Amino acid sequence: MPDYTLIYFNARGTAEPIRWMFSYAEIPFNDDRVEKDDWAERKNSIPGGKLPVLLIDEKPLPQSQAIARYIAKEAGLMPEDNLDAAYCDALVDTVRDVMEKVYAKMMSEDDEDERKRWFQEEFFPSHMAPVLARINARLGDREWFVGEQVSWADFMIAHAFGEIHSHHSEAFEDYPAVVEHIEKVRELPAIKDWIENRPETTH
Ligand SMILES: N[C@@H](CCC(=O)N[C@@H](CS)C(=O)NCC(=O)O)C(=O)O
Known part of the structure; x- marks a missing residue:
């Protein structure tokens, strides 16, 4: 299984249903929560400068819907039909x-x-x-x-x-x-x- 780090703010927002999917499927992930005060500094290191980003074995995947769709498939939450x-x-x-x-x-x-x-x-x-x-x-x-x-x-x-x-x-x-x-x-x-x-x- 790849190593997953989900980077988002210290908030539920668009990352929360992704966290639910990880939890549902018992897929381990690092829940990296950026505090507002640290964002200006970290933004430069985030491709596209927006969150959430999912690091999959350190490779970034941006866009909440793309991440959710990908994890849904990994978690068995995507219909096969x-x-x-x-x-x-x-x-x-x-x-x-x-x-x-x-x-x-x-x-x-x-x-x-x-x-x-x-x-x-x-x-x-x-x-x-x-x-x-x-x-x-x-x-x-x-x-x-x-x-x-x-x-x-x-x-x-x-x-x-x-x-x-x-x-x-x-x-x-x-x-x-x-x-x-x-x-x-x-x-x-x-x-x-x-x-x-x-x-x-x-x-
Ligand atoms: N379409 C993107 C939107 C990303 C987005 O706008 N994220 C906001 C938080 S919900 C953000 O990173 N804001 C901080 C900034 O723009 O500096 C997605 O769904 O992931």
């Missing part, structure tokens, strides 16, 4: 479209009141609710999003929407299947164990 794998990609890309708006807002200079207004009046009704409605209906009584087994799409969705749910649970009232699914992924023994023991961070 080509069409099922494409459904996973489509779900992950859909979530990514939504989360990019959240990340952009987090990076903005807006104050707390403006962020609340944006969430309630713009983001949730126009971007989040339509996606939640679709994926809630898609889940229905199914256990996992694609096929009969847990996949990386389950991890990516449960992590991203779980983060939003943890701050805005009231907004998820009409989407019970999504809430149940977030819990189901977080209750997988390896994920539960990771969450209980991971470093505590604000986001």
Whole structure:
């Protein structure tokens, strides 16, 4: 097995579902967390100057989705069927479209009141609710999003929407299947164990 080092900030962010996949498959990895104050110095040594980067036997692989897709395959979380794998990609890309708006807002200079207004009046009704409605209906009584087994799409969705749910649970009232699914992924023994023991961070 290669030697893995996942470099990211001391935060959950886009690295966290990758950490979940390592944990789920019991693949050892170095969880290299860069503190904000050290970033300016380390940035120059990171190809592309952005995180996360996965070092695979010291060779860097950038881009969170590429890393997640690669580790999903190593972890047995990628459906073998080509069409099922494409459904996973489509779900992950859909979530990514939504989360990019959240990340952009987090990076903005807006104050707390403006962020609340944006969430309630713009983001949730126009971007989040339509996606939640679709994926809630898609889940229905199914256990996992694609096929009969847990996949990386389950991890990516449960992590991203779980983060939003943890701050805005009231907004998820009409989407019970999504809430149940977030819990189901977080209750997988390896994920539960990771969450209980991971470093505590604000986001
Ligand atoms: N498309 C890239 C985006 C990478 C990215 O923008 N990373 C942010 C953190 S989430 C970063 O490194 N910011 C620090 C900087 O740009 O100096 C990915 O998904 O990995």
